[in-house]
Amino acid sequence: MDQIILQILNGLDKGSAYALIALGLTLIFGTLGVVNFAHGALFMLGAFCAVTLNRILSLSHTVIDETKKDFLGNPLKVEVPYVQGWFGESTGQAIIDWSVPLAILFTIPVMIAIGVIMERGLIKHFYKRPHADQILVTFGLAIVLQEIVKYYFGANQIPMNAPQAFFGSFDFGAMIGMEPGAIIYPYWRIIYFCFAAVLVGGVLAFLQFTTFGMVVRAGMADRETVGLLGINIDRRFTIMFGIAAAVAGLAGVMYTPINPPNYHMGMDFLVISFVVVVVGGMGSLPGAILAGLLLGILESFASMRQIIELLPGINQVVIYLAAIVILLTRPRGLMGRKGVMED
Amino acid sequence: MLGLNKKDTSLLVAVALLVALAPIILNPFPEGSALAQFNAGYPDLMQRFVIFGIFAVGFNILFGLTGYLSFGHAAFLGAGSYAGVWMLKLLTINVIPAILISTVVAGLFSILIGYISLRRSGIYFSILTLAFAQMSFALAASVLTPITGGETGLQTALDDPRILDGANTTGNIPAPSLFGMEMSDSLQVNVAGWLWTFNVGYYLAGVILLIAFYVAIRIFRSPFGLMLRAIKSNQQRLTYTGLNTRPYMLACFVISGMYAGLAGGLMVAMDPLAGAERMQWTASGEVVLMTILGGIGTLIGPVLGAGLIKYFENIFSKINSNLLHEWFAFLPDGLEDFVVAIIYPFIGKGWHLTLGLMFMAVIIFLPGGLVELGQKIARKMSGKSDDKQTKSTE
Numbered sequence: 001m002d003q004i005i006l007q008i009l010n011g012l013d014k015g016s017a018y019a020l021i022a023l024g025l026t027l028i029f030g031t032l033g034v035v036n037f038a039h040g041a042l043f044m045l046g047a048f049c050a051v052t053l054n055r056i057l058s059l060s061h062t063v064i065d066e067t068k069k070d071f072l073g074n075p076l077k078v079e080v081p082y083v084q085g086w087f088g089e090s091t092g093q094a095i096i097d098w099s100v101p102l103a104i105l106f107t108i109p110v111m112i113a114i115g116v117i118m119e120r121g122l123i124k125h126f127y128k129r130p131h132a133d134q135i136l137v138t139f140g141l142a143i144v145l146q147e148i149v150k151y152y153f154g155a156n157q158i159p160m161n162a163p164q165a166f167f168g169s170f171d172f173g174a175m176i177g178m179e180p181g182a183i184i185y186p187y188w189r190i191i192y193f194c195f196a197a198v199l200v201g202g203v204l205a206f207l208q209f210t211t212f213g214m215v216v217r218a219g220m221a222d223r224e225t226v227g228l229l230g231i232n233i234d235r236r237f238t239i240m241f242g243i244a245a246a247v248a249g250l251a252g253v254m255y256t257p258i259n260p261p262n263y264h265m266g267m268d269f270l271v272i273s274f275v276v277v278v279v280g281g282m283g284s285l286p287g288a289i290l291a292g293l294l295l296g297i298l299e300s301f302a303s304m305r306q307i308i309e310l311l312p313g314i315n316q317v318v319i320y321l322a323a324i325v326i327l328l329t330r331p332r333g334l335m336g337r338k339g340v341m342e343d
Numbered sequence: 344m345l346g347l348n349k350k351d352t353s354l355l356v357a358v359a360l361l362v363a364l365a366p367i368i369l370n371p372f373p374e375g376s377a378l379a380q381f382n383a384g385y386p387d388l389m390q391r392f393v394i395f396g397i398f399a400v401g402f403n404i405l406f407g408l409t410g411y412l413s414f415g416h417a418a419f420l421g422a423g424s425y426a427g428v429w430m431l432k433l434l435t436i437n438v439i440p441a442i443l444i445s446t447v448v449a450g451l452f453s454i455l456i457g458y459i460s461l462r463r464s465g466i467y468f469s470i471l472t473l474a475f476a477q478m479s480f481a482l483a484a485s486v487l488t489p490i491t492g493g494e495t496g497l498q499t500a501l502d503d504p505r506i507l508d509g510a511n512t513t514g515n516i517p518a519p520s521l522f523g524m525e526m527s528d529s530l531q532v533n534v535a536g537w538l539w540t541f542n543v544g545y546y547l548a549g550v551i552l553l554i555a556f557y558v559a560i561r562i563f564r565s566p567f568g569l570m571l572r573a574i575k576s577n578q579q580r581l582t583y584t585g586l587n588t589r590p591y592m593l594a595c596f597v598i599s600g601m602y603a604g605l606a607g608g609l610m611v612a613m614d615p616l617a618g619a620e621r622m623q624w625t626a627s628g629e630v631v632l633m634t635i636l637g638g639i640g641t642l643i644g645p646v647l648g649a650g651l652i653k654y655f656e657n658i659f660s661k662i663n664s665n666l667l668h669e670w671f672a673f674l675p676d677g678l679e680d681f682v683v684a685i686i687y688p689f690i691g692k693g694w695h696l697t698l699g700l701m702f703m704a705v706i707i708f709l710p711g712g713l714v715e716l717g718q719k720i721a722r723k724m725s726g727k728s729d730d731k732q733t734k735s736t737e
Contacts, residue, residue: 035466122703122707125707131465131466132410132412133706133710135412135466135469136635136702137703137707139628139631139702140699140700140702140703140706141699141703142699143696143702144696144699144700144703146695146699147695147696147699148696150693151688151693151696267625271473271477274470274473275470275474278466278470282466312485312486313482313485313486313487316478316481316482316484316485316486317477317478317481317482320474320475320477320478321478323471323474324459324471324474324475327463327467327470328459328462328463331467
């Protein structure tokens, strides 16, 4: 029992990353009808937004500390971050410590801007071209973005820390009335899951309960008619692209303490996210979220020692296997809508 | 000649000449001169040109003719490589059985994957092939280690059985050979400073490329090829006329997979080592890049694309910042640093950036790739009006 709960929890955090990326992909596909292979790169850019903010906050200047001496007897030189100088020592340190959550604020405008520029500058010209061309041009864009990041940040992983307050693990088993010590789970991962849930809920609520969202949903159903009613649907879709980019970026920001960012993390996630989208059903938002979580959980169950002993290597292939089975038995995916890319 | 019309014959002859004279053409700079590092006429690189040319030609038969974008073609290359190495280990060090068996194994593998993947089309087909390739990669790197050598890769060893040759336990590991001629043997000719290397392995691969190219031309011009084009332009209509397109698609997929296996077999014939990373989806992406860059749906395009990318990968990536400073030394100091700083991100280790930009530019402005560029330039040069020319090229 405790094993099962632990594996479900393990699956949830990875699954919520899949779900967030797949949500963005589906938003873009549902609104603009574009298959965006650069979405993984947006996830990666988000992660590097967090890295950038951390570096900016840690910018420091050298101060000579007269009270201490180094081993030669000279006054000790200390690197003091500027924020500590501005806000006092403890506040400054707290700001640096909390740089990952702070990066959320920094990432949203940056990623929306990137998304809008991408849509207006490049994707716009590909609406009328075949899907293969869209895949290829966004694939090229992903390579370019990846290489730019590699040039500025290097090819190595960059470790990032969650705030001190969330270090360590907590005893989940004890909380739900099981014996203590059975299920130990890191704080940050549960926070990641909650964050993802809030983000997904926010996006869905935005689409469901605002006028803007209503127009966008109408546009997804029948773009032409909405356009004929005198609504500038293109502009709204552009904004949706920006939001999708921001969702991917935020997924990346919060994932940095779990998995140190490197320049090709986007590609690694992209392949699986596409599988997720297809399994969930092209164009279905709830399908993408459901499939993301399910595949994440499936993957973590397949990584259990007992199962690997039974079927060696299953943890590596289970997602693809599930995708193949679902694609062949349920052509529309789990919750695909009728008439959306059925061939 | 050989059942080809005049235009195709001249294309084949041109390719044959290029392949035969490549060691000379690709070495335009005398040995020891400052530009000698741009010479591509060394055996290792020329072999790669040819092998990836075969791979891309095969991929183009699938993508160019039918429009089915496979994102998992490297799986067949990998499967062919493994089969080839096992032949070299178990049967004989002669490369002929290795190349044959790798083609056959890749063909069988592609029947399996094709049969399942071709039940869907469009983006779903791409995802299915991608999923299969990633699965093969993951399995080859982990569970199948006894067969594939895992992450270290599979290679020939001194005490392999080699049934036909007889195992030897002393001396060096035998190199792959063709009836006694080792693949790495080459004849070096030095003509007034130019060093030309004529390599056995390269010419073997070159001959096979010509055969593969000839077969591709025949497929393009055959009724079968016409059927594949019909699938690309409107599969639904074809189905409505009562034709079952699945067998045609499967045949095409298998042919394409066999080309990939052939390329894999040649790769291990040149260097008897096969690793799982050959199956990774980035490798599949590379062949897509080659085909698109050269010109999708054209005969010569994929070969050009493969050559271009491999040239960039091997030559461009070697340029470092010291070399750049040397080249721009004639500029005033500040300007020199500035120019180097601008160019540096695009070359050397950053050549992938150039590749990505080039690829995007091709897709946006030149959907027909380099071949279309060539046609456009030729049209401008001849000064004829565009309409007339487009009619005649179609």
